Amino acid sequence: xxxxxxxxxxxxxxxxxxxxxxxxxxxxxxxxxxxxxxxxxxxxxxxxxxxxxxxxxxxxxxxxxxxxxxxxxxxxxxxxxxxxxxxxxxxxxxxxxxxxxxxxxxxxxxxxxxxxxxxxxxxxxxxxxxxxxxxxxxxxxxx
Numbered sequence: 057x058x059x060x061x062x063x064x065x066x067x068x069x070x071x072x073x074x075x076x077x078x079x080x081x082x083x084x085x086x087x088x089x090x091x092x093x094x095x096x097x098x099x100x101x102x103x104x105x106x107x108x109x110x111x112x113x114x115x116x117x118x119x120x121x122x123x124x125x126x127x128x129x130x131x132x133x134x135x136x137x138x139x140x141x142x143x144x145x146x147x148x149x150x151x152x153x154x155x156x157x158x159x160x161x162x163x164x165x166x167x168x169x170x171x172x173x174x175x176x177x178x179x180x181x182x183x184x185x186x187x188x189x190x191x192x193x194x195x196x197x198x199x
Contacts, residue, residue, distance in 0.1 A: 058198065059114050060183030067107040067179055074099040101172045105165035107179055112162040115155070115186055122193055134159050147192045154185035 075096060112134065119137050122128060125144045131137045138159065142152045154177065161175035177185060190198040 058183070058187060059118075060111060060186050063107065063110050063114060064179055064183050067103055067110070070106075071100055071103045071179075074103065098171065104179060105162075105171060105173050107182065108158060108162040108165055108173060108175060111182055111186060112159055115159075115190075118190055118195060118197065119193075121197065122195055125193075141189075141193050145193050147189065151185070151189050151192060155189045158182060158185065 116134055116137075119134075119141070120129070122141070125140060128137060128140050128144075131140055135156070138152065138156055141147065158175045158177070161173040164170045165173035175182065187198050
């Protein structure tokens, strides 16, 4: 099983636990960031955002293992690295856009504080987008 599927499974488990009605009663008040909203919806959005962070961090780590791409390791951020990989491996826009939307949604969640960040895909679809992109980059762990 690849790391992205493991991340998805962990967050699916966390979301399942948050859907248990007695959890809100037993665990106390929601954090202020989630207050004033439907508790189930707020927690699901927050778990999705946390998954965006975990998947993006794993992607950044995986990119460091891709060799022989000029300028890749010196590029200043994930956005630049993704574009370098897209250009070097001639990756189609559909595949690139799916991964770039995940990166962008992570930024919206982390930097803008928007709990309901949208990557244009579900938690189930996210690992597939990332792994497909890494396969197109000839990543050694995703043949």
